[in-house]
Amino acid sequence: MEQLLEFAGNHTLLLVAFFIVLSALLWNIVSDPSGKNxxxxxxxxxxxxxxxxxxxxxxxxxxxxxxxxxxxxxxxxxxxxxxxxxxxxxxxxxxxxxxxxxxxxxxxxxxxxxxxxxxxxxxxxxxxxxxxxxxxxxxxx
The missing domain is CATH 3.40.250.10 (Rhodanese-like domain)
Incomplete structure (x- = not known):
């Protein structure tokens, strides 16, 4: 757990980019989950x-x-x-x-x-x- 926190502290920009991409993917799934539109x-x-x-x-x-x-x-x-x-x-x-x-x-x-x-x-x-x-x-x- 300490290593994870240390990584997050040392690579803040990478972590922010990861969460932006993750949010975009989740939004895409939630907005049209079945692709019916x-x-x-x-x-x-x-x-x-x-x-x-x-x-x-x-x-x-x-x-x-x-x-x-x-x-x-x-x-x-x-x-x-x-x-x-x-x-x-x-x-x-x-x-x-x-x-x-x-x-x-x-x-x-x-x-x-x-x-x-x-x-x-x-x-x-x-x-x-x-x-x-x-x-x-x-x-x-």
Whole structure:
């Protein structure tokens, strides 16, 4: 026990970093323990094909123009709160939110759920995962 306390005293920064990482991991597990609010690219494809899911791309217009999922609706995350009415027509359909890596789209999912949308999923890994799965991307010129 003395050695543990001595180690902690000598390596305070390392100990703080460890607890920050541990807290982040626990938060990730607690916030969505079963992963039920996330879907991988192949699952998203199945939702598009069989459940008529809507793809909501929350990246900036410039990112969207560089490449997006076919038929995706682009509403940047910073304007989502003011644009919820645009999504009302999709209230009864599943919505898959997507960004570059899955972080911004997670925040979008939270906003949509607070607005009463029930069937909202986050594309796990975002467009990076979509492109790594070699799924089609539409580019505007």
């Amino acid at each position: 996330a879907v991988d690219p192949l699952g998203a494809t199945a939702m598009i094909n069989h459940e008529d899911a809507v793809i909501l791309d929350v990246r900036s217009m410039a990112e969207f123009k560089d490449g997006h999922i076919v038929n995706a609706v682009n509403i940047p995350l910073n304007g989502l709160g003011n644009s919820i009415k645009q999504l009302e027509k999709y209230r009864d359909r599943p919505i898959v939110a997507v960004c570059r890596s899955g972080s911004r789209s997670g925040a979008a999912c939270s906003q949509l759920r607070k607005a009463g949308f029930e069937n909202v999923k986050n594309l796990r890994g975002g467009m990076l995962a979509w492109e790594n799965a070699n799924l089609p991307v539409k580019k505007r010129r």
